[in-house]
Amino acid sequence: MSKEMEFFSFLLEQYAQHKHTTADLVLRNWDSLGITDYIFNMYELYHSESIDNAFADIDKLTNLHQANCNK
Numbered sequence: 001m002s003k004e005m006e007f008f009s010f011l012l013e014q015y016a017q018h019k020h021t022t023a024d025l026v027l028r029n030w031d032s033l034g035i036t037d038y039i040f041n042m043y044e045l046y047h048s049e050s051i052d053n054a055f056a057d058i059d060k061l062t063n064l065h066q067a068n069c070n071k
Contacts, residue, residue, distance in 0.1 A: 004043040011039070011046060011054060018055055033065040 016023040030036040039046075039058060046054040 004040065007043055007047050008040050011051070014051060015055060015058060029062070033062060033069065035061055035065055 012023045012026060016026045019026065027036065030039060038061070042054075042057075046057075
């Protein structure tokens with residue numbers, strides 16, 4: 001498993017815990033919004049900063065895409 005995939009798995013699990021849900025539901029949501037690959041590709045930034053910053057960025061990204069889907 002690549003270091004990027006290991007970190008993505010870690011991030012997914014931690015984000016799910018942060019949101020009081022499951023990783024499966026988080027991943028389904030990200031997939032439905034089309035942001036999973038973007039989050040995966042943010043490895044360089046996300047792994048080098050506070051995980052809370054990554055969570056805040058993901059929250060913004062999720063909210064933006066959900067708002068665009070509701071238009």
